[in-house]
Amino acid sequence: MTGLAQMDHRIAVIGTALALPGADSLAGFERMTFDAADAFSAPPGAAAAGENWVDRAAYLDDWSGFDYRLFGLSLRDSVIIDPQQRLFLQHCWKAIEAAGYNPMALPGRGAVFSTASDSDFVQLARAAADDAGNYHPFEIEIGSNKEQQALRVSHVLNLRGPSFGVQSACSSGLLVLHTAMQSLALRDCDVALAGGACLPFPLHQGYEYRPGMNLSRSGVIRSFDQDADGMVPGFGCVVFVLKRLEDAVSDRDPILAVLAASAVNNDGSNKASYVAPSSSAVAENLQALLRKGGLEPGAIDFVEAHGSGTYIGDVIEAAALRQVFRASSRAAGGTAVASAKASVGHLDTVAGLVGLLRTIVQIGRGSIAPAANFSVLNPRISFDGTPLFVPTAAAPVGQPLTAIVNALGIGGTNCALLVQSAPPAPAAQGAAGAVLPVRVGASSKERLRAAVARAGAALASTQAGFEALVFTLNRRARGKPFVAHFAGADAAALAAQLAAFDGAALPVSAPEPAPGPGPRAVDLGWSEIDPQARVGLPQAAAVAAPAAAADAAADAAQRLRAIWQAALLLQDVTPQTSFRDAGGHSMLALTMLDDINGAFGTQHDLDWIDQHDRFDQQLAALEAPAGPAQAGRLVKLVRAAQGTPRLRLVLVHASISGYETYRPLAAQLAPDIELLAIDSHNLYADEGQLIRDGAELAALYASQLRAALLERSVPLCLGGWSLGGMLADLMAPLLAPHYRLCGTVAIDSVVYREEHAALFADSALAYFMDQGSLLAERFEADQLQRQARRLQQVFAAERAMARAFVPGSLGLPFLNIVAIGTRKPLADAALLQAFDRAKNDNGWRRQADEPIVRIDADHVQIVDPAHLAMIALHINRFTRSACTTTSS
Structure with missing residues (x-):
């Protein structure tokens, strides 16, 4: 056979970034998973709202972090971008950095596949914009439409591969991964960002419990447990960076896990209702997955289940698992079954992505994690005659591990992944004690200082080898406009140079160190993103106030400053404030130009904005007397x-x-x-x-x-x-x-x-x-x-x-x-x-x-x-x- 039939379709997970209840890093999520902890809590300031009101969920503590300047956006544009889109864009950036690359210079043809939850953010944005009067309705629509989520990332990062959203209700997250795997296997792209965000607005404050519905009375998810009484919402964002396995090995990428196969089907109509799952269809999909992977059920170490914790859902999913694993044998240990939902809630369209995340941390540790909030198996579930069990304690297994991640969606789309451990990393081949050139890069001189400091902290905290750290720093610096150059033979020598950095950035044309053979890149654990940058929600007063000031002011500087504040939503405008650096673009330039011409009686065109980028330049030009050149403008x-x-x-x-x-x-x-x-x-x-x-x-x-x-x-x-x-x-x-x-x-x-x-x-x-x-x-x-x-x-x-x-x-x-x-x-x-x-x-x-x-x-x-x-x-x-x- 020839062509696709001979190709290795295995896909490597080479990077990830996350913002989840109780965890904002892979290490934090790993601790939470092996501690069998959960993040269910009441929202801040919650008050009693009736006997059946449940004010608990898995809340995201900090969702407003958004370094819009790094992405070339203005504050004005950013406040009307759905926070789900902001989370996704920012975590795409972080995930690429975790894979050891500069997000603005991702090699090969990059693709983006994403999912998001339904949200009423558009109504909030429209209400503020209607009062302010300086947003077009179509701007609001673009900013809040979840279809734009993947497209915005492709635009900001200049990615030229496929880019679109994927929706299949609660199985959307795994369907995103399935779609990305197909695109990579068919070579429509060379690297894929696959992920999603769940942060619907208005922000969740609790829910009304109704007997017989799918939400929990207790406010806790207990997957497969005898006391399971329903789902609890969770919120967050997860993004993965994927590559073909052979490419990831060749490129020395960090490999967190290998996606060996995926399968998708639908229940059809042979089930109790539209919203109920079908055990036979779920089983058929899992069996198809094993066939694609060439494995028997006994080869599976654990199943990361959908595990919704509902009265019907767990029982039907367990029946499907029993059908698949019936009469299968394992020499020792059995096949564990658990769900991330018991720790971080049900993240709607993102749920399957969290399931893969829980699988990755178990594969990385070589150990089965205990199930959170589990004590006794639901009596309506039977795993008799199968190797299946719900773990109550961590169980070291060693490498390699093989797992299934399963997801079900309302409407019947079932999706499953076969996940395996990464191939062993090659041993270091560099000469011991060799002095290695090292680069640290950033997008501006100010950010470079922070990047050097964070690189020094990474040297002190990481367990990775020195050569892997150097290789990763050099690769992340490629394509950055500001680069600092160092050299060292070991971590101590390099750390001393980083600590003494004086802010000097050499021309990027200096020779690059040759990559050569060696260890894989590593997740350095830090991002160029400014952790202090914040973008809140649209506020009518914040937009309207500068316009009112402009009407009242007679001073030219005050009038121009009010125009800048209204256009860019800036709290302060200094003489050196740059229109471009503040996120200005052609749309804002034309709007600003209209306001300037109206306020000052001028007839400038867009070329004038290009020539006068800074506030002081515009003010000087406006205050200068008009000369003969104005006649030929x-x-x-x-x-x-x-x-x-x-x-x-x-x-x-x-x-x-x-x-x-x-x-x-x-x-x-x-x-x-x-x-x-x-x-x-x-x-x-x-x-x-x-x-x-x-x-x-x-x-x-x-x-x-x-x-x-x-x-x-x-x-x-x-x-x-x-x-x-x-x-x-x-x-x-x-x-x-x-x-x-x-x-x-x-x-x-x-x-x-x-x-x-x-x-x-x-x-x-x-x-x-x-x-x-x-x-x-x-x-x-x-x-x-x-x-x-x-x-x-x-x-x-x-x-x-x-x-x-x-x-x-x-x-x-x-x-x-x-x-x-x-x-x-x-x-x-x-x-x-x-x-x-x-x-x-x-x-x-x-x-x-x-x-x-x-x-x-x-x-x-x-x-x-x-x-x-x-x-x-x-x-x-x-x-x-x-x-x-x-x-x-």
């Missing part, structure tokens, strides 16, 4: 020529596009061409100041160019894409008396004519551009409503300009570049005929011998960087010929 120098320019190429923006469209073109132009671009007036104008007439807009741009371009001996060539080509044609006669014009260029500027009028109908627009996508690409989908409304108005006004445009007759050389493709096939015969007529010359019909360049792309694709290289080639040829002819 829409004229942008995209690229200067090398030496004295032979030609100035001036390109005008297209509809709802800015000058930046032409940036990729600059590198392709001849070095003696200076490239300027005209930015959009309408894009940044208030609704009442839109210019709706093409001739008026061309006159504004011509006057701005004359004000900005005082040197007039160098010839000009005017042009632009789409509407820009038409505006350039209208500008030409206005500039001809002042400059030497040597030609015009139109990049797919389609002139309206009756014979192809059908192309200008709204119904035909989809064949040439995705209007929704174009708007979203320029300003992001979750822009504020005022921006979305204005953009639609600008688009309508400038489409009307294009329809009214009539080419001039100045007689200049003309380069006509035509896009001959469409976004989707033209099925309508009349529209196809109109398209063919238009694309003969895009409707210009000037001189018979003028050059026409046809490019196989649609209207929007033609300005993609790949096609701009071809356009630049023709512009270089055209301007060389046209300017020579004009000059002579």
